[in-house]
Structure formats: structure tokens, C-alpha cells
Amino acid sequence: FWLKFLFNAMVAAAGLPSKLLLVSLLRLVGGNWIFEDETTTSLAPKVDVAGFLGAPRIGYTSSKCAQVSFRYTKGTPRNLYVFVKRPRDSTWLEWGSQYPIYPVEGEDGLFRLLVRDLTEMQDFQVRLTNDDGALKVLSTPSNIGRTTGANNHSERIHTIAFHRTDPRVNVQKKDKSVCVDVHWLHNHVDLQVHPNDAYFEVYYSYVGEDLVSVCKDEPSSKERLCGKNLQSFSGSKKESYQTVCGLRPQRHVRFVVRSVTCDGIHHDIELIIQTPPPAPSVVTTIRPVPRFQATTAGFHAYVKVDWIPQDDVHISGYAVYQGLVGLGAMRLLCWVPMAGEGATARYTGGKVLLPVRESNNTNHEDTELLADWLHGNAVHQEQEILVSARDHGGGESPPYRYPLGKYLIKESHVKCLRSFEAKAPTYTAVVNARDKKRDKELRARLKEVEDQAGPPDWVKRWLEFPELASLCLASGILLASVWTFSRTPFHRSSKRLRQRADGYQAASEELAEQLRGLTTDRSSARY
Numbered sequence: 001f002w003l004k005f006l007f008n009a010m011v012a013a014a015g016l017p018s019k020l021l022l023v024s025l026l027r028l029v030g031g032n033w034i035f036e037d038e039t040t041t042s043l044a045p046k047v048d049v050a051g052f053l054g055a056p057r058i059g060y061t062s063s064k065c066a067q068v069s070f071r072y073t074k075g076t077p078r079n080l081y082v083f084v085k086r087p088r089d090s091t092w093l094e095w096g097s098q099y100p101i102y103p104v105e106g107e108d109g110l111f112r113l114l115v116r117d118l119t120e121m122q123d124f125q126v127r128l129t130n131d132d133g134a135l136k137v138l139s140t141p142s143n144i145g146r147t148t149g150a151n152n153h154s155e156r157i158h159t160i161a162f163h164r165t166d167p168r169v170n171v172q173k174k175d176k177s178v179c180v181d182v183h184w185l186h187n188h189v190d191l192q193v194h195p196n197d198a199y200f201e202v203y204y205s206y207v208g209e210d211l212v213s214v215c216k217d218e219p220s221s222k223e224r225l226c227g228k229n230l231q232s233f234s235g236s237k238k239e240s241y242q243t244v245c246g247l248r249p250q251r252h253v254r255f256v257v258r259s260v261t262c263d264g265i266h267h268d269i270e271l272i273i274q275t276p277p278p279a280p281s282v283v284t285t286i287r288p289v290p291r292f293q294a295t296t297a298g299f300h301a302y303v304k305v306d307w308i309p310q311d312d313v314h315i316s317g318y319a320v321y322q323g324l325v326g327l328g329a330m331r332l333l334c335w336v337p338m339a340g341e342g343a344t345a346r347y348t349g350g351k352v353l354l355p356v357r358e359s360n361n362t363n364h365e366d367t368e369l370l371a372d373w374l375h376g377n378a379v380h381q382e383q384e385i386l387v388s389a390r391d392h393g394g395g396e397s398p399p400y401r402y403p404l405g406k407y408l409i410k411e412s413h414v415k416c417l418r419s420f421e422a423k424a425p426t427y428t429a430v431v432n433a434r435d436k437k438r439d440k441e442l443r444a445r446l447k448e449v450e451d452q453a454g455p456p457d458w459v460k461r462w463l464e465f466p467e468l469a470s471l472c473l474a475s476g477i478l479l480a481s482v483w484t485f486s487r488t489p490f491h492r493s494s495k496r497l498r499q500r501a502d503g504y505q506a507a508s509e510e511l512a513e514q515l516r517g518l519t520t521d522r523s524s525a526r527y
Contacts (some may be wrong), residue, residue: 051077053109056128058145062195063120065220065262066145070128071109077101077130082115084126087144092127102193102222112193114220116262121149155198157259157269159185164276164396165243167321167386168328172398176278179245180395184257184269189229189238191222200226201258201266202242206251214244219262249278249397250312276395277315282307282387284402288358300413301358303404305385306351309338314391319420320352321386322411325364325403330386333409334416347416347425354385355413362406383408390420 053071060067068082080099083092095115104110118124123146127138164170165179188198199217215226227240247253252274260266288301305320317337323330333354340348361372364382372379386399415427 051130052128052139055140056126056142058124058126058142060195061118061145061147062261063148063150063263064116064118065195066115066118066124066126066147067112067194068115068126068128068142069104069110069112070139072111073109076103077111079130079132080113081129081131081136082113082126083129083138084115084118084124087123087125092138095126100218100221114193114195114197114262116220118147120147122147155187155259156267157184157186157257159183160255160257160269160271162255162271162273162393162395163241164390164394165245167330167388167396167399169243170245170396170398172279172400175246176249177246178249178276178278178395178398179243180247180273180275181241181243182255182257182271183230183239183241184227185239186259187238189227189240191217191224193220193222195262197262199260199262200224200240200242201260202226202244203256203258204244204247205254205256206248207254211256215242217260219260247275249275250314251275273393273395274314274391276391277310277312277389277397279398279400280307280310280318280387280389282400282402284385286356286404286407288356288407300355300410301407303354303356303385303407303409304351305354305387305402307387307400309350310389314393315389316392317348317390318350319388319390319396320416321388321399322409323384323386323401325382325384327364327381332419333385333411333414335418335420335422337417344417344422344424352416355410356404356407357410358406359408360406362408364403380408385409 051072051074053073056068056070058066058068080101081097082095082099084095085092096117099113099115101111101113104112115126123144125144126142127140129136129138131137161183163181163183165181170179182202184200186198186200188196191197199219201216202214203211204214205211217224217226227242230239230241244255252272255271255273256268257271258266258268283306285304285306286301287304290296290299307318309315309318315338317335319332320334320336321330322333334347334352336350336352337344337348359380361377362380362382363369363372369379369381382403382405384401384403386401388399389397412427415425417425
């Protein structure tokens with residue numbers, strides 16, 4: 001301060017521009033000093049708009065975070081850096097490394113970012129740059145923002161549960177590990193680049209062991225790295241889930257789901273479960289013809305799926321799925337519980353018989369399917385059978401897979417329990433007929449609703465303007481009449497022309513016959 005005051009006094013006495021001379025002299029004395037109009041981490045840069053339209057704007061703030069909006073005129077900026085200072089300071093400080101930026105929906109050229117790790121209860125300004133060089137070109141200083149004093153507390157996670165993992169993801173592995181899906185409910189699932197955003201973290205641990213990190217959301221990001229959103233009917237709360245793989249089978253495991261704010265305040269919720277069992281040991285046999293010296297009367301080819309029921313009180317039964325090889329499409333074909341009473345007793349245990357039929361051109365490779373189609377052959381996608389062990393909590397083991405090759409399952413002949421809640425076995429055809437009846441009823445109800453709703457919206461809008469509707473209708477009738485009357489004479493004239501052409505052709509053929517006869521007569525007279 002005293003040095004600046006001394007130089008100001010000296011240059012004022014000499015009548016020279018004080019600031020210019022002072023800055024020049026101070027640059028010579030202490031070359032890397034930074035003043036209010038300059039910013040860099042090494043050398044004093046020049047100041048320019050650098051493609052930024054106007055000054056950045058500080059919006060919502062919390063105790064340690066602030067939302068900054070800005071407009072950029074040169075596409076999407078890359079490698080964006082933030083410089084921060086207090087209004088009373090003269091030095092701009094580079095605040096962290098490069099920040100992720102996200103465009104604002106519906107606003108062309110408007111972007112947002114979230115500045116973190118600010119000081120509580122402080123006024124501050126920011127400047128932006130996308131220049132990686134030593135002499136950085138900065139934007140205009142922003143408005144003055146202020147961080148709050150109270151921390152932004154994290155919203156509590158309301159519910160946590162687990163569910164079986166999709167069998168297409170929960171495949172068999174060499175280490176016999178299993179997968180489960182962890183679900184939770186939270187009010188703030190969508191990320192908006194806002195200080196109130198909630199970031200999720202998922203951990204798990206076995207008894208007596210340390211926590212293992214599964215996934216973490218990146219703070220100030222708009223893309224979820226931990227948790228996938230699901231449609232929920234539980235009011236304002238939204239459901240998310242995360243698939244956790246690599247778990248040891250039939251072990252007690254503790255899951256921890258953490259909700260973290262931009263200010264670093266977090267809230268945890270825990271869930272202790274037993275992991276699903278390992279994949280069952282299955283033996284599959286296809287019987288395309290009767291046994292030796294057995295009668296063929298009433299015989300149908302079948303595939304026998306047999307497994308050893310695992311001696312575990314936690315296993316409730318086995319799910320048999322029908323899938324398409326290479327497509328990831330599958331559905332529950334039969335449910336085989338460990339025990340049952342009455343009509344379901346004969347459909348329990350460790351086996352199931354599925355009628356099959358042999359079929360040509362049954363493949364799952366793209367080239368083979370395309371070759372069959374090009375040769376005009378009927379194309380069939382190869383089918384497979386999957387068997388999973390299911391516990392009482394709803395978890396499932398990795399499925400055992402068996403491709404059927406050239407055989408297709410005769411679904412209409414399969415009789416078994418068709419769902420996990422089924423009380424009696426049914427045929428697929430019965431289920432399909434029930435579904436068709438339900439679809440017919442739904443279509444009838446939909447038609448009733450449409451009839452009660454009246455004409456469509458576009459008809460209602462037309463009826464609001466009767467003059468315009470009448471004009472359009474009259475114009476359409478006029479154009480149709482003109483087109484009809486203009487085409488009718490043409491068709492008549494073309495018909496007459498075709499008749500004349502046919503007459504000319506017949507006359508020419510008759511003359512040609514006469515000429516050939518005349519030539520023949522002349523040749524015979526010569527001889």
C-alpha cells in the first residue's frame with residue numbers, strides 16, 4: 001500500500017498517468033504480481049471476452065457451492081476454468097481444475113456449471129476462461145454472489161430394498177459370484193446442476209470386513225454414475241436402483257446407500273440381506289424318438305430338464321425361463337417350487353418335461369439367418385432354456401443355460417405353474433386365451449371412453465371456426481370436381497385412339513398376308 005501511495009504521489013507530481021506508470025514499474029520490479037484487471041497462475045494475462053457473451057451470472061448458492069450461468073458464442077467451450085476472488089481482493093485465484101459444463105434446455109448458447117469448495121458467508125466474483133495457455137484470456141467479471149452460512153442438509157433416503165437381477169445380466173461366472181439389485185427412494189433423483197442436487201454412493205461389506213465401494217456420483221455433474229431411475233407410483237419420491245455384482249453366494253452382506261450434497265453433508269441408510277444361491281447343477285436330455293422297442297403311439301419329442309434340488313431352507317424353488325439365443329429376449333416358462341400341496345404337488349421337485357418339435361433353419365447367427373431368408377426358407381430364431389434357483393426373499397441365482405439347437409418348444413403343450421404366485425398348473429394356450437379375452441375387454445372399455453370423449457381434438461378445433469371449415473370443404477369439393485371432369489375426356493379420347501391403333505394393326509397384318517401370298521404366286525409362276 002505504501003509503495004503504491006509513494007508512486008502515485010511521484011507520478012502525480014510529474015503529471016503523468018499514474019496507473020500506467022505504476023503498473024509498468026511494478027512489472028519491472030516484481031514481474032509476476034497480479035492486479036485486479038489481470039489473472040493467471042504464472043504471468044499477468046490480458047483481459048478479453050474470449051467468446052463469452054456478457055458477464056457470467058451467479059445464481060443459487062449454498063454454504064460451499066454456487067451455480068454459475070454464462071453465454072458462449074463459439075459453440076460449446078472445452079476445458080473451462082474458473083477464477084474466483086473477493087470484491088476487496090486484487091488477485092484472481094484459479095479455483096480447482098477444469099469444470100464440467102452443461103447446456104440449459106430450451107436456451108441456445110446458455111450453459112451452467114457448479115463451483116464447489118467455496119468459503120462460507122463470503123462475497124465473491126467469478127471469471128471464466130477456456131484458454132489452456134499461460135496468458136489466459138478471461139471473461140468479464142460476474143455479479144457479486146454470497147455463500148450462505150447454513151449447510152445444505154441432505155434429503156433422507158426413505159426406503160431401501162433389494163430385488164433379483166435381470167437373468168440376462170446375472171450370468172454364470174468362473175468364481176461363482178452372484179448379483180443383486182439394490183433399490184431406494186429419494187425426492188431429488190434428477191440432477192439439475194444445482195446446489196441442492198443429491199449425489200448417491202453405494203457400498204457393501206461382509207460381516208467383520210471393511211466397506212467396498214460400488215459406485216459414486218461425481219459432484220457438480222449432471223450425469224448419474226450411481227443409480228438408474230425407475231418410474232414410481234409412490235408420489236413425489238422417485239425410485240433408483242443399482243446392480244451390484246461380484247458377491248459371494250449365500251452370505252450375509254450389508255449394503256449402504258449414501259446421499260451426499262454439494263456441501264459434503266451426507267445421510268446413510270443400510271440394508272442387511274443374504275445373497276442368492278449359486279447356479280444349480282442341471283442335466284438336460286432331448287428325447288426325439290421313443291426308446292428302443294417302445295411304441296410310437298402317442299409319443300411326442302421332449303426335452304427333460306433335471307437338476308438336484310439344493311438342500312437349503314432359504315431356496316423356495318426354481319424358475320425355468322424360455323429365451324431366444326443372441327437376442328436377450330426371455331420369459332418365465334414354468335415355476336417349480338420346492339414343495340407343494342394338492343394340485344401343485346406333482347409339479348414340484350427337481351425336473352420338468354417340455355414338449356419340443358424339430359425345425360429346419362433354426363439359427364442365432366446373423367449371417368445364417370440372413371442366408372436362410374435370402375434363399376426363401378422359413379427362418380426360426382434358436383431357443384434356449386434357463387434354470388435359476390430362487391430364494392424366499394426374491395433373489396435369484398445366475399441361470400444355467402441350455403441352447404435347444406434345431407428344436408423348438410411346443411408352448412401350447414406345456415402344462416405347469418405359469419407364475420410365482422400360481423396356485424394351479426395351466427396350459428400356455430389357456431393363458432393366451434385368457435390374455436386375449438382381457439385384451440378384448442380392454443379394447444371395448446377404451447372404445448367406450450373414446451365414444452364418451454367425443455370427436456378428436458383436431459375436429460373440435462375445426463368446429464370452433466365454422467367459416468374456415470366450410471371454406472376448406474368447398475375448396476376440396478371444387479378441386480375434386482375439376483380433377484374428375486378433366487380426366488374423363490382424356491380417358492375417352494385415349495380409348496378411341498387405342499381402338500384406332502388396333503384397327504391399323506389388323507389392317508397392316510392383313511396387307512402383310514396378301515403380300516406374302518403374292519410373292520409365293522410369283523415364285524411358282526417363274527418355275
